[in-house]
Amino acid sequence: MKNQEIAKIFYEIANYLEMEGVAFKPYAYQKAALTLEGLEKDVEEIYKEGGREALLKIPGIGESMAEKIEEYLKTGKIKYYEELKKKTPVNIEELMAVEGMGPKKAKVLYQKLGIRNLKDLEKAAKSHKIASLFGFGEKTEKNILEGINFLKRSKGRFLLGEILPTVKEVYQKLKSLKEVEKIDPAGSVRRMKETIGDVDFLVISKNPGKVMDFFVRFPGIIKIWGKGSTKSSVRMREGFDMDIRVVPARSYGSALQYFTGSKEHNIATRKIAMDRNLKLSEYGLFRGPKMIAGKTEEEVYKALGMQWIPPEMRENQGEIEAALSGKLPQIIGYKDIKGDLHCHSQWDGGTNTIMEMVKAAQNMGYEYIGISDHTKFLRIEHGLDEKKLSQQRKEIDKLNTKYKILNTKFKILQGCEANILNDGSIDIRDEALKKLDYVIAGVHSNFKMPKEKMTERIINVMKNPDIDIISHPTGRILKRRDEYQIDFDKILRVAEETGTILEINSFPERLDLNAENIRRAKEAGVKMVINTDSHHKDQLRFIEFGIAQARRGWAEKEDIINTQPLEKLLKLLNNYASRAFSRSSNF
Numbered sequence: 001m002k003n004q005e006i007a008k009i010f011y012e013i014a015n016y017l018e019m020e021g022v023a024f025k026p027y028a029y030q031k032a033a034l035t036l037e038g039l040e041k042d043v044e045e046i047y048k049e050g051g052r053e054a055l056l057k058i059p060g061i062g063e064s065m066a067e068k069i070e071e072y073l074k075t076g077k078i079k080y081y082e083e084l085k086k087k088t089p090v091n092i093e094e095l096m097a098v099e100g101m102g103p104k105k106a107k108v109l110y111q112k113l114g115i116r117n118l119k120d121l122e123k124a125a126k127s128h129k130i131a132s133l134f135g136f137g138e139k140t141e142k143n144i145l146e147g148i149n150f151l152k153r154s155k156g157r158f159l160l161g162e163i164l165p166t167v168k169e170v171y172q173k174l175k176s177l178k179e180v181e182k183i184d185p186a187g188s189v190r191r192m193k194e195t196i197g198d199v200d201f202l203v204i205s206k207n208p209g210k211v212m213d214f215f216v217r218f219p220g221i222i223k224i225w226g227k228g229s230t231k232s233s234v235r236m237r238e239g240f241d242m243d244i245r246v247v248p249a250r251s252y253g254s255a256l257q258y259f260t261g262s263k264e265h266n267i268a269t270r271k272i273a274m275d276r277n278l279k280l281s282e283y284g285l286f287r288g289p290k291m292i293a294g295k296t297e298e299e300v301y302k303a304l305g306m307q308w309i310p311p312e313m314r315e316n317q318g319e320i321e322a323a324l325s326g327k328l329p330q331i332i333g334y335k336d337i338k339g340d341l342h343c344h345s346q347w348d349g350g351t352n353t354i355m356e357m358v359k360a361a362q363n364m365g366y367e368y369i370g371i372s373d374h375t376k377f378l379r380i381e382h383g384l385d386e387k388k389l390s391q392q393r394k395e396i397d398k399l400n401t402k403y404k405i406l407n408t409k410f411k412i413l414q415g416c417e418a419n420i421l422n423d424g425s426i427d428i429r430d431e432a433l434k435k436l437d438y439v440i441a442g443v444h445s446n447f448k449m450p451k452e453k454m455t456e457r458i459i460n461v462m463k464n465p466d467i468d469i470i471s472h473p474t475g476r477i478l479k480r481r482d483e484y485q486i487d488f489d490k491i492l493r494v495a496e497e498t499g500t501i502l503e504i505n506s507f508p509e510r511l512d513l514n515a516e517n518i519r520r521a522k523e524a525g526v527k528m529v530i531n532t533d534s535h536h537k538d539q540l541r542f543i544e545f546g547i548a549q550a551r552r553g554w555a556e557k558e559d560i561i562n563t564q565p566l567e568k569l570l571k572l573l574n575n576y577a578s579r580a581f582s583r584s585s586n587f
Contacts, residue, residue: 001044001166002043004037004165006072008093009072010032014026014033016088017084018104019088031349031351034060038534038538039536039538043069044073052066059536089116095115097151100143101147108133108136109124118151126145147480147481150481157197158240159194159508161509164189170201171201179206179208181206183201185199186260190311191260192549194478198241199243201244202256202259203247204252208229209229212229212231212244216234221234230245231243250284250291253293257301258282262316264316268320280300306324307323312331312551317519331551332547332560334547337366338562338566340361340366341369341372341438341562342372342415342417342469342529343361345371351537354371354399356537357369357371358412359537360540361410370531371396371413373416374416375389383419390432393414415468416428416440417440417441417471418433418467419442419444419445420441420443422449424459426461426464430464437573440468440469440470440503441470442470442471443457443475443484454485455490455491459491468573471531473502473513474517479509488517493524496525496526502521503530504530504553506531507533516553521553528559529560529562531562561573
């Protein structure tokens with residue numbers, strides 16, 4: 001898909017324009033990039049079907065941007081972008097990846113110290129040349145070095161959300177080949193890990209040569225590492241590698257189990273086999289020379305005396321023991337969510353109207369949607385004040401009345417994503433919060449507070465009876481920013497006491513809570529909600545990533561409040577007293 005490629009260029013154009021102090025245009029490019037990232041359909045297909053006119057129908061895409069998209073689709077380049085890069089020859093992508101670095105800081109560092117890339121930045125910071133610059137200081141210099149070290153730890157990994165669209169596209173095209181009898185992705189993609197190193201496909205085929213020929217000619221390949229009769233390996237334009245293996249049908253299950261991993265899970269399963277005088281490998285499960293299982297994963301696990309284990313759970317974190325004793329939890333399914341409670345609209349700078357978000361939610365098969373726009377502290381996001389929240393309520397009430405007249409059971413809920421200020425207070429008055437169907441609160445500033453103060457900041461807001469949900473509770477941004485320092489056990493205790501719900505944020509850059517914290521929340525009896533934090537209607541599909549995260553954290557349907565139908569959900573969100581009561585009640 002070209003969407004990610006063009007979105008990346010638009011983000012960089014926005015950064016270059018911001019470096020030059022251009023007003024308004026950077027935000028327009030950022031908004032367009034966000035839209036392109038969220039599009040479910042490939043922008044190249046949209047263009048082929050309807051030309052530039054079809055591009056202009058994409059929200060946030062005007063004449064100038066449609067022209068640039070068309071230029072890229074035809075030539076692979078955008079002249080305007082190339083000119084901006086020549087004018088300020090810095091690797092904007094590298095520099096912006098460092099937490100705390102913005103376009104204006106990058107410009108100062110280029111002008112004063114000649115810093116063009118990450119290597120230059122690290123060298124200057126280690127030599128203490130940055131601290132003395134106006135507007136920087138020792139703290140900023142230290143934060144830059146910490147950000148660079150964090151990036152190094154993430155090197156070579158790609159976000160699941162970045163890779164999965166390509167994986168699905170390749171999968172569908174390979175599956176459509178008449179020579180392919182069966183195909184599955186394997187590895188960390190199948191386990192739905194937050195970040196991915198490379199992509200593996202397993203195939204059954206009686207004509208593997210044709211499959212290999214097709215695979216190495218796939219669009220977007222920049223290098224063929226190797227092409228054999230049953231195995232090939234390529235490098236994609238995005239920077240990750242893809243491998244494909246054709247395996248015999250009789251060994252497909254054991255090969256899929258082996259190549260899915262994790263390494264730790266496989267070591268444990270092989271040990272179980274050895275303890276039973278068996279041998280387990282990618283070729284099958286053997287007793288001496290005789291193969292006793294291998295065609296399917298289910299028969300391999302069964303022969304080992306285990307339940308089949310969902311791929312997301314295969315990390316050797318207790319799933320082996322649970323499967324041996326027949327006590328694996330019935331983890332949440334990918335179709336169990338009834339609605340999304342964290343969606344942004346045009347009211348706070350999102351791309352789509354409330355009505356457009358509603359239609360997208362209905363297409364997802366949802367019973368309800370929650371509009372949770374930012375509140376006034378986030379001025380850059382056009383945060384809503386008390387007056388605008390009241391005006392938005394009128395629009396939502398009008399739409400709900402329309403659905404009621406049409407005898408449609410779908411319901412629009414009004415919430416907000418309020419900002420947790422440094423002292424744990426909220427940037428919207430309590431009387432305005434009480435009029436909403438629910439309230440989400442999140443930390444959006446001052447992420448580097450000391451552990452004790454940050455913990456108290458969040459606990460204070462959880463004690464507010466008007467707050468229902470804590471959004472992206474640990475504040476991490478994958479490959480960019482680590483979790484802020486909090487006492488998570490203490491957070492869980494207070495959440496359990498107050499009935500506060502913790503969010504599993506599905507946005508690919510967040511996936512917050514992580515799997516470990518989801519499991520801890522479940523064990524503490526704390527309820528969770530899976531939301532997308534959508535700023536575009538097509539981003540509602542990100543729910544898949546949040547569900548995968550919940551599955552990796554062993555969450556069951558009853559642990560997640562938005563698996564419940566509307567009536568039960570509203571009871572859960574009714575007020576502080578009912579939330580406290582719901583801790584011990586059944587859904």
